[in-house]
Amino acid sequence: MSDHVTGERFSAETRVAKSAWLADEDNPVISRLTQRMADLTGLDMEAAEMLQVANYGIGGQYEPHFDYKLNNDTDYTTRGGRIATILIYMSDVEVGGSTVFPDIGAALRPYKGSAVLWYNLLQNGEEDARTLHAACPVFVGNKWVANKWVRAHGQEFRRRCSLSQMD
Ligand SMILES: O=C(O)CCC(=O)C(=O)O
Numbered sequence: 001m002s003d004h005v006t007g008e009r010f011s012a013e014t015r016v017a018k019s020a021w022l023a024d025e026d027n028p029v030i031s032r033l034t035q036r037m038a039d040l041t042g043l044d045m046e047a048a049e050m051l052q053v054a055n056y057g058i059g060g061q062y063e064p065h066f067d068y069k070l071n072n073d074t075d076y077t078t079r080g081g082r083i084a085t086i087l088i089y090m091s092d093v094e095v096g097g098s099t100v101f102p103d104i105g106a107a108l109r110p111y112k113g114s115a116v117l118w119y120n121l122l123q124n125g126e127e128d129a130r131t132l133h134a135a136c137p138v139f140v141g142n143k144w145v146a147n148k149w150v151r152a153h154g155q156e157f158r159r160r161c162s163l164s165q166m167d
């Protein structure tokens with residue numbers, strides 16, 4: 001990456017947004033939120049990742065991806081895969097910014113204070129390819145989200161395993 005403006009154009013391949021990680025210890029609001037997510041979902045948050053807060057400006061987007069695809073995940077053996085994603089919308093977006101699941105034909109418009117939960121892994125532990133998703137570009141406005149990636153370890157008695165793919 002060059003550190004000066006060249007006028008060269010490039011297209012971003014993954015997420016165009018600013019983001020930060022917040023730990024439970026950072027603020028009581030964060031730990032209360034984690035507890036609330038645990039209460040709502042019945043999932044154990046011990047092995048979950050920190051809360052990630054992201055802000056998409058105009059043109060901000062996230063290319064289609066799977067949350068279970070982790071590059072260089074050194075924690076995989078201690079935490080397990082990303083069994084579920086909890087995505088909280090912290091703002092409305094005037095135009096654009098929907099979260100879309102192209103393979104199942106679902107589009108979620110961001111509404112401040114709403115949230116969505118989905119499982120990335122099937123009950124037999126396999127990756128669920130139907131969870132391919134993307135964040136559409138923001139055209140007008142500003143999009144704020146917080147996402148919690150919940151890991152598989154600790155869920156053994158909360159979301160029971162199954163040999164079949166049924167979920
Ligand atoms: O911002 C969005 O709508 C999608 C975010 C996302 O893909 C994620 O949190 O894993």
Ligand SMILES: [Fe+2]
Pocket residue numbers: 065066067085133
């Ligand atoms: Fe994602």
